[in-house]
């Protein structure tokens with residue numbers, strides 16, 4: 001997959017402060033904000049501040065400090081969103097088959113109701 005970063009993507013604009021967001025958490029290397037079109041009572045997106053397209057790009061190219069910060073931010077968001085006790089789902093869509101709309105790594109934190117099975121079985 002091409003990891004060329006498009007700095008005109010909407011999350012890059014959020015990081016530059018060009019469009020607003022409903023911030024849940026900001027750390028040195030990460031930002032979390034409410035999804036604009038929530039698919040569950042709690043739906044928060046966690047993004048690294050660095051220019052990473054998707055998870056495998058981030059895992060290969062980010063510094064240990066960025067990876068630690070991002071991982072801890074996701075965990076903290078689970079607590080801040082109130083889903084840590086009853087459970088939640090993390091989703092990181094990537095590329096064509098993952099149906100990724102915004103080409104800047106983001107982890108969806110979803111919860112607040114029973115979410116159902118993840119995918120349909122392969123028949």
Ligand code: AMP
Pocket residue numbers: 010019021033034035036037038045092093099100101102103
């Ligand atoms: P994905 O399909 O995994 O790339 O998810 C992109 C997500 O970004 C969707 O859930 C959108 O609702 C969300 N989204 C798009 N624009 C914004 C925005 N300006 N603020 C917050 N969430 C957004």
